[in-house]
Amino acid sequence: MRRASLIVAVAFGASTLAALGLFVVYIAGGQPQLEGALLFVALTGIGAGLMVWATRLMTGIGQITQSRRHAPPPLEEKEAAAEAMAGGVEEMSRRRLLFRLLLGAAGALGLAAIFPIRSLGRAPGASLFRTEWRTGLRLVDVDGNLVTRDTLEVDSFTTVFPEDAVGSGDSQAVLIRVPTGSLDLPPDQLAGAPDGYVAYSKICTHAGCAVGLYLAEVQQLRCPCHQSTFDVLNGAQPVYGPAARALPQLPIEIDPDGTMRALGDFTAPVGPSFWDLPP
Amino acid sequence: MIVRRWVDGVDERLDGSSFISRNLRKVFPDHWSFMLGEIALYSFLLLVLTGTFLSFFYLASDEPVTYAGPYQPLQGQTVSAAYDSVMRLSFEVRAGLVMRQIHHWAALVFMGAIIGHLIRVFFTGAFRKPREISWLIGIGLFLSGIGAGFSGYSLPDDALSGAGLRIAYSIVLSIPFVGTWVAYLFFGGEFPGPDILNRLLVLHIFIIPLAIFTLLGAHLALVWHQTHTQFRAPGRTEDTVTGTPVWPKFALKSIGLAFTTFGVIAVLGGLFQINPIWLYGPFVPYSTASPSQPDYYIGWLEGLLRLWPNWEFHVFGHTIGELLLPSLVVPGLVFTILALWPFLEARVSGDQEWHHFAQHPREAPVRSGFGAAGVAFFVVLVLAGGNDVVAKFLGIEVDSLNTVLRWAVVLGPIVTGLVTYWICRDLRDRPLHPLTGPPRVTFRRNAAGGFEEIEAQPPVAEEVREKPGRT
Numbered sequence: 001m002r003r004a005s006l007i008v009a010v011a012f013g014a015s016t017l018a019a020l021g022l023f024v025v026y027i028a029g030g031q032p033q034l035e036g037a038l039l040f041v042a043l044t045g046i047g048a049g050l051m052v053w054a055t056r057l058m059t060g061i062g063q064i065t066q067s068r069r070h071a072p073p074p075l076e077e078k079e080a081a082a083e084a085m086a087g088g089v090e091e092m093s094r095r096r097l098l099f100r101l102l103l104g105a106a107g108a109l110g111l112a113a114i115f116p117i118r119s120l121g122r123a124p125g126a127s128l129f130r131t132e133w134r135t136g137l138r139l140v141d142v143d144g145n146l147v148t149r150d151t152l153e154v155d156s157f158t159t160v161f162p163e164d165a166v167g168s169g170d171s172q173a174v175l176i177r178v179p180t181g182s183l184d185l186p187p188d189q190l191a192g193a194p195d196g197y198v199a200y201s202k203i204c205t206h207a208g209c210a211v212g213l214y215l216a217e218v219q220q221l222r223c224p225c226h227q228s229t230f231d232v233l234n235g236a237q238p239v240y241g242p243a244a245r246a247l248p249q250l251p252i253e254i255d256p257d258g259t260m261r262a263l264g265d266f267t268a269p270v271g272p273s274f275w276d277l278p279p
Numbered sequence: 280m281i282v283r284r285w286v287d288g289v290d291e292r293l294d295g296s297s298f299i300s301r302n303l304r305k306v307f308p309d310h311w312s313f314m315l316g317e318i319a320l321y322s323f324l325l326l327v328l329t330g331t332f333l334s335f336f337y338l339a340s341d342e343p344v345t346y347a348g349p350y351q352p353l354q355g356q357t358v359s360a361a362y363d364s365v366m367r368l369s370f371e372v373r374a375g376l377v378m379r380q381i382h383h384w385a386a387l388v389f390m391g392a393i394i395g396h397l398i399r400v401f402f403t404g405a406f407r408k409p410r411e412i413s414w415l416i417g418i419g420l421f422l423s424g425i426g427a428g429f430s431g432y433s434l435p436d437d438a439l440s441g442a443g444l445r446i447a448y449s450i451v452l453s454i455p456f457v458g459t460w461v462a463y464l465f466f467g468g469e470f471p472g473p474d475i476l477n478r479l480l481v482l483h484i485f486i487i488p489l490a491i492f493t494l495l496g497a498h499l500a501l502v503w504h505q506t507h508t509q510f511r512a513p514g515r516t517e518d519t520v521t522g523t524p525v526w527p528k529f530a531l532k533s534i535g536l537a538f539t540t541f542g543v544i545a546v547l548g549g550l551f552q553i554n555p556i557w558l559y560g561p562f563v564p565y566s567t568a569s570p571s572q573p574d575y576y577i578g579w580l581e582g583l584l585r586l587w588p589n590w591e592f593h594v595f596g597h598t599i600g601e602l603l604l605p606s607l608v609v610p611g612l613v614f615t616i617l618a619l620w621p622f623l624e625a626r627v628s629g630d631q632e633w634h635h636f637a638q639h640p641r642e643a644p645v646r647s648g649f650g651a652a653g654v655a656f657f658v659v660l661v662l663a664g665g666n667d668v669v670a671k672f673l674g675i676e677v678d679s680l681n682t683v684l685r686w687a688v689v690l691g692p693i694v695t696g697l698v699t700y701w702i703c704r705d706l707r708d709r710p711l712h713p714l715t716g717p718p719r720v721t722f723r724r725n726a727a728g729g730f731e732e733i734e735a736q737p738p739v740a741e742e743v744r745e746k747p748g749r750t
Contacts, residue, residue, distance in 0.1 A: 037550065117464065224568070
């Protein structure tokens, strides 16, 4: 008993000192680790003190047994409750016309509530089907610098945007340079991938993360979020992981001066699947 | 004494007879596992306190600004005003960082305590009639907690949480018929959406906390009204409850637990760095942090996404993407089964009786088997949610780990469930619990110098050691 009250006293004392310590730390400019440690002592001191007080010093208060006063209600009571509820409903539904008019009014009001909800955002329209890429737009990097034939070494990649939409979420693309002639694409896609340069949408077709890892030795793009993996040489077809669709290709051409231009928008809608996406 | 006068005054107006004394003398049973729910409650209080402080500094705006604070690596970078405000809170507001870290740690403890509490209630059958309503409210609190956590850690607009938001947007997009519209209405337009931070803020500091307050109030009121379950022991009956009176002993213990919870979370927040957004950098749509993991209570959903096969379906010229099943349908089923469990169990067992005694897991082998299977499912999926980190830790390829985890997520629950079922059934059918010690044999030396055996005492069960109740 005496030991317990000593413990409580020490706990409360330590708590007080720690709280005063917090004061000093704050005045001195604050320091997160010290603040956390002192808060620990200040709070746990009170907490431990109270718990020891309750369990070790309140020995006069033992275990008490009480009636729960909570048992299944008798049948009459349950019936009375059901009767009270049903009676109220009956009272209302007896006037059929009024009741139906009320339901109609409530329904109409509910429909009217759709209008403010509609104000919450733009209509999707065709926005998921197109990006900022247009025929003739030049490719630039994240800093807005023009990308040219000499920007990339073989087996390296960079993120590109249309020249007037740097940083645009849906227009981001990866430009990869692979050894000339190694691309295994159908002729129409190969036409948009000159001299070993090929560009794909950087938005993963699985859940939309930026496909930011390029595994140069196997020429695969990998998404760091869920490890969907795409074969760069074979039209960015998914070869591993949870993605089902290829990354859409961005057809490009190289000007005589070495700058690159888009030959149009991506070959398919970019990003994850949605209901209106055609098969 | 002034306290007496106040109590008299309140009592007289509330019940005439004994409202206060009846409730102050109300008895709560003691068991360590009953603390889990209390810890959840107290971490929520701490979340409200620290969160209020944070909200005084946070700015929900995607307006680009140039970072000019004291953190050198980011100086001169363009960041959103939201990110900038969290950076200011972390580096320039005195005691700001410790508050932010305590807030985040409190959220982790809150969800952990909820999950622990859920497991306790499940395995002891404390959800049985008449407590199904509390169970349903508890599931509501669990879901609200997930929403609060996700909306909260998305607010700083850093690279890590931005990826999480992008995934959330893609998940909404995958809903048949209305997905595109719902995503655009919630985000304000195509990702990243102009209004999303504002909407998340309102969800995080108003709508979800209000829901939690309401559900928590109802949850506690029901516990108070229906009384707490307790384990069977000599002297205890279904109609009575044996324990400590609320005032002062139980109250002091519980307030003590509250302060201890605060203290432990505070030291976590002070000493253990969490969500260092300055290391992740601001969110830009064209880069993804790697590795990127959500907090663990969302990690199991992330794990489902990582392990799910790349199934895409086409119906009548429309597309059902890879995300719908693992991110919405499967979790929806999991939570539906969880919510309906008390009713399913009562239907299957035909048990419609009231129960105030909690059960030991061995008393209900089938339920315990399903429970253990559920825990195994959750654990495998949390591991899968961090498969890249786990693979790096183990020094193996992510792809090989995924193969193992895919088998584990199917076989793990089945094996765990069956083994648990067998163990519980054997324990139930055995007269003695093997862990409480071997049967004791006591000898006495008799007058003749020989030994004679005294009748063996059965091992003392844990509950028997407590003092029998005083009525």
